[in-house]
Amino acid sequence: MSRKVPIALTIAGSDSSGGAGIQADLKAFSALGAYGASVITALTAQNTLGVSAIHDVPDAFIAAQMDAVFSDLKVDAVKIGMLSRPGAIRAVAQGLARHGARPVVLDPVMVAASGARLLSDDSLSDLKAILFPAADLVTPNLPEAAALLDVPMAEDEAQMQAQGEALLALGARAVLMKGGHGTGADSVDLLVTPAGVTRLAAPRHATRNTHGTGCTLSSAIAAGLAGGLGLVPAVEQAKAYITGAIAAADALDVGQGHGPVHHFHALWRA
Template structure:
């Protein structure tokens, strides 16, 4: 059985985030990766030097090519850039009846460059989240999507409930941006219960693409038929290994190590 996953996202020329992180993660987890590009970014570990979006038609056509021939067991979205691209993606997800959809609501790169136009946040809420199986905001993204200020775990739980009300079945609010304490905690809400995924916080500046990699690992596991809880647990272990065994490349915020999880398992 060959499991297949499609990522609809932007290209990171530096290879640490975006489409490149997604495809590497799919491959490492034994899933055949396919892609529909939404934008090309000129980017490295120092920042984003240019953003060149594709037309909504070009995005829709790539999705169609994949869907009408290969098919996908799970689909992930990352950088979508504009409301027009979001609408085009949502229409295709509906047309092909894809229910195993992971939405990583990418808004701003680590260095501060906008990867989603401000007015597109509403389009995400209106068109895409109601179709999603899982949404994976970091804390600032959860704030932008809900209008809440998130400081405590109770705030995060409230934000998860509000996002669930938009129609998405599972909400994971990631804790990478919560600088307090020795641990990073990701919270999963399935509409009735909360589940906590905790790991040791690693003191490093090499976290470029952690969010993309984490969501891609969830997508790969869902493609294999795992439950959302199982998929989030594997994704947490995958990203922990990738951050811990840093590659130390580039002059800024370096990428994570996408082969660390496999090497750890082989030992």
């Protein structure tokens, strides 16, 4: 007897080295039992050492991809990643509204793990004004949250909570403040909602292979939501998944720079 498989859609940029972006999203969806569909917003010439070129997909073609997916597939959750231009942001926002897409997880991708800038300055205001109100969850890391609010990076959990609440006020229904750039033995994330704050902590692993962590976490949350989990259980599952993927990252030995996390750490045989 067949059963409906959860369907998750990623709207993001392509990473030619396979560690982040669309490729990481589809791997995370698959690892967590969701069928992945994709809308590509940009092509990057990229590897573990950095981004050497970006080719933007025309706005009309972004819209066409969205219409093709939603006209045929019953999408259970959407993850949004790299949107480098105001036109792309508007095309995605209009597509979400046109198809009534929910729930939506927005990862405000600004800088790659290698340090390459992926979001133009004139896109910041549109991201906040247009997409935040469409998002059920926004997942900034500490540098991204600081850039969104034009304030110094949070240095403790009290500042993380305050910045999460400030981002919540911009219209998102929930904010996950990711603490991977912080210090201490544990990596602490704070899920900030109008109902309160949920603290999620996991051991911090010393590795340079962190390429695609943000993409992977947000996609893992979307996979959980697509599968019917509530927001808190979906974030908790995703936190455990990315922690395992980071812990196993060194086993992959991919590339010469910031290698990828191990998306299939629980599935591949040693």
